[in-house]
Amino acid sequence: MSVILCTAGYDHTIRFWEALSGICSRTIQHPDSQVNRLCITPDKRFLAAAGHNNVKLYDIKSTNPNPVMTFDGHTNNITGVAFHCEGKWMVTSSEDGTVKVWDTRTGSLQRNYAHKAAVNDVVIHPNQGELISGDRSGIVRVWDLGESVCTHQLIPEDDVAVHSVSVASDGSLLCAGNKKGNVYIWRMIQDAELTRIVPICTFQAHKDYLTRVLLSPDVKHLATCSADHTAKVWNLDLDYPPAKVAAVTAAKAKAKGNMGSEVASPSTASGTPDQISGIDQAKSQEFNPFSFINGPTPVLPNEPPQPFPVQPDGPPMDPSTGTPYLETTLANHQRWVWDCAFSADSAYLVTVSSDHYARLWELASGQIIRQYSGHHRGAVCVALNDYSEPR
Secondary structure (H helix, E strand, C coil): CCCEEEEEECCCEEEEECCCCCCEEEEEECCCCCCCEEEECCCCCEEEEECCCEEEEEECCCCCCCCCEEEECCCCCEEEEEECCCCCEEEEEECCCEEEEEECCCCCEEEEEECCCCEEEEEECCCCCEEEEEECCCCEEEEECCCCEEEEEEECCCCCCEEEEEECCCCCEEEEEECCCEEEEEEEEEECCEEEEEEEEEEECCCCCEEEEEECCCCCEEEEEECCCCEEEEECCCCCHHHHHHHHHHHHHHHHHHHHHHHCCCCCCCCCHHHHHHHHHHHHHHCCCCEEEECCCCCCCCCCCCCCCCCCCCCCEECCCCEEEEEEEECCCCCCEEEEEECCCCCEEEEEECCCCEEEEECCCCEEEEEECCCCCCEEEEEEECCCCCC
16 A cells, blocks of 8 residues: 555444545444544555544554454543654644653653643644644743753743644744634754744735644645635745745845935934834834743743744745735535645645545645535544655
C-alpha cells in the first residue's frame, strides 16, 4: 500500500480508501467514541485513532480489526496526535488540559505537560526535540523535550482559542489559527541550541470559526479549513508569479515616488515618503494585539513584547487584500470542513466535512478529482501518507 488514506468521524468507523479509484478498501469499527484525529506512522505500519479519552493503534497491513495497543490516561477528548520520525514515541493533546508523550513500544507515559486550559492541537518540530501546542485560552506553547520545560509562550490574541497549529517540514515557520478565523505566522530561527521565534505575518483567513491550519510539505502553501464550508489555500512562495509582478510594480512606484520627493522643497516637506510611512506603520503597530512573550525559561530574557507587523522576510502579500495570495477556495462542501491533508508533492489536498464526504482536490485547478462517500455521519479527520520513503 504505497498510498495510505483514511478518514473517520462521528459514525464510529475508520475507513481506508483507494485514493485514485475512490473505493473503500477496509473499515475498522471504533465503538468506544467518535474519532477526533488520525495519524499514520512514518513507516506506514500503524494508524493511531484518537477518541474520547484514549488512542488506539491499529496495524495497517493486517486484517485484524482490533487495536494492537491502547494508550489510556487522558480524561477528556483527545484533540491532537503526532509521531516521532522513527515512530518510537507519540504525542497527544487533550481537552483535559494536558499534552502527553508516550512510548509506542511499551505504551507507557513518558511526559506529561499541563496547560491551564483545554489543549486543541499539538505538533512535533522537525528537530524531534520540541513540541508546539495551542489551547483554548489563546496560548501557543513550545516545549523542550530534553529539558522538559516550556521555553516559549505566544499569545496571538488574549482569550481567543487557538484551534490549530502547524510547523514547517524544514522547521522554518510556525502557524496558528484561532476561533475568529485569524492566522498567525512566525519565523523559527535556530541560534546555536536555542530557538528564536519572530512574528512575521497575521491575516484573517475566514470570517467564521477556523478548524485547521496546515503547511504543505514544500512550505509553499498554507491550507486553512473553516466552519464557513470552505477550505482555502494560500501561497507563501516569493516566486509565485502574481507576487513577482506586484513586487516589480511596487518597486517602480517607489522609484517614481523617490524622484518626486527630490523635487519637493525641504522647507515644505514634513518628511520623506519612507519616514512618513514608517511613522504610520509605527502607529498601526501600537494597536496591533499580536504580541510575543517568553515562557518560564526565556530564550531572550530582556526581549520586550513584539507587535506583529508584516515583515520583509514573510510571505508575499497581496496589495489588494492585505493577506497572502489566495491561490484557490475549495467551496463544494455543504457543511463545516474539519480537517485536511496534503499529498507528498504538495499538489493535492484531501478535505473532510460534516457533510459526510471526503474530497481529493487538485490545487492547480481547484477541481475535485475524487469524492469518497461512505460515512453515515460527519467526517472530521483525515490522514494521508503517500511518501515513497519513511519520514
